[in-house]
Amino acid sequence: MAVYTDVSDEALAAFLAEYDIGTAVAFRGIAEGVENSNFSLRTTAGDFILTLYEKRVDPDDLPWFLGLMEHLAGRGIVCPQPVRGHDGQALRQLCGKHAAVTTFLSGVWPRRVRPEHCAPVGAALAALHLAGQDYRPRRANALGPAAWTRLLDRCEGADMVAPGLHAEVASALTRVLSGWPAALPVGHIHADLFPDNVFFLDGRLSGLIDFYFAATDILAFDIAVCLNAWCFEPDFSFNVTKARALLAAYQKVRPLSSVERAALPVLCQGAAVRFLLTRLFDWLNTPPGALVTRKDPIQSLRWLRFHLQARSEQAYGI
């Protein structure tokens, strides 16, 4: 679940008085998401999402995230829009946390990915990459390759999750880092475009949410994240039809260079390592009874093994 901080009705009323969006009509914690506390908020003016930023988000990064969301929306990407208060500020404090109100997006995220979801995701990702081009501020990817060795060092108990896991990941990481591409096109990436961050309505993609892992990094790495997130079946088999649909739709909007295409295997390996490491770290460091859904690190390990077998971009259907 994702309500770490509860908000009293008085605190909410005082907070809303800073805005021009009326008074609360309904207010419910949202069960999805793992990083922040999210509430569905209806006011006399309409529907909004209230987010309280919890410890994993660096407050110094918040203006960058909110600025990116505003920038992208100005260029046609449907994503939550920060709502500004009377003082012009979108970011303020609530219950001792940084907090923001954003607009409500219609749509339902796909609990089970079907092939027809994948082309819209590829197209939306490419559109996001193009729309971000003239957003000047940069944010280093705190969960990019430079962070992975340190993350693995902090997963000492890995073998309690699966025997031999630490050595297997360490070996893969060495290979990934030594083969990491040096000169691919860089831009602002979503970096976490899993199905629960993509809404569909009447069969069409209706919006993208949760930009709190976004960063300035290799654009094709974002594709690699999506290939992991959207193209594996529950039995860990890779669905190349989904991959082909995603990649073809991406390339219609932003064609990949041959160097980007050739880097897909190592980028996919890196993306699998990144989610494996954070899930493993959370698995080992989540106290029993914490209100967090721990995601299974072994799922990402299966992704990683597939990508380690990929000899070229042809493994992904192109």
Next chain:
Amino acid sequence: MAVYTDVSDEALAAFLAEYDIGTAVAFRGIAEGVENSNFSLRTTAGDFILTLYEKRVDPDDLPWFLGLMEHLAGRGIVCPQPVRGHDGQALRQLCGKHAAVTTFLSGVWPRRVRPEHCAPVGAALAALHLAGQDYRPRRANALGPAAWTRLLDRCEGADMVAPGLHAEVASALTRVLSGWPAALPVGHIHADLFPDNVFFLDGRLSGLIDFYFAATDILAFDIAVCLNAWCFEPDFSFNVTKARALLAAYQKVRPLSSVERAALPVLCQGAAVRFLLTRLFDWLNTPPGALVTRKDPIQSLRWLRFHLQARSEQAYGI
């Protein structure tokens, strides 16, 4: 959190096709509640709550609960209304669970109870008791006094929570059961009217939710539940101003007999025991990592100790 079962978008679409409420526009798990899976559902026709009934609810009881909610609403109690499908049925299956769609209620539950909340709660409880009078079907209270001894027997590890806890509760339970009133007015009670089940809007009580503990039992026992739920401060002190407001407002709608008033101490003791026992049982039997907020049994123990000191109804301000 309260999403134990996730619902795929296809399953949701097929389910909604059984109703006249359009197609899904937004669908989010709700973080509140502990017994069932609840989703906030917006369709092209409006807002609804989708509930999947999890194992703690006896499916045979569901028609009684839904019938009670419809009955109460017909008599002016604002509570969720079951929505019937094309086939006239309000109850059907979704993802292998019993499921129902109910109407959406506006309002926000009070995270911090203030004295001015308590009179509306007392008045609403009395109105609920009167409105239920002509609902014929009865439901025995599965968590009433007849169940408490067995529940305590299943809490063998109680002393791991607090040394001496088992003996203290056993002693109180003996006293409560021996003094339990035999001939008080009976009716349909909510039995769980805690603050998170009462919505307020613009300072007025706007609705009551979660009737899945409702039963046919001593009406004044419902008052005792509310005195526990609404009148203790976070430091476990009893706020007699709140109690007086709650009781006075109740009695304006449904005056208590002298026998009912005199029974308040033992009823309050019983209500504290009931919540202590179910919380203790859950505390001892919730596996680490389960997505449930365990409620602290010690809180109810502190309530119980207060009520054991009460010599008469005067302890509650009347």
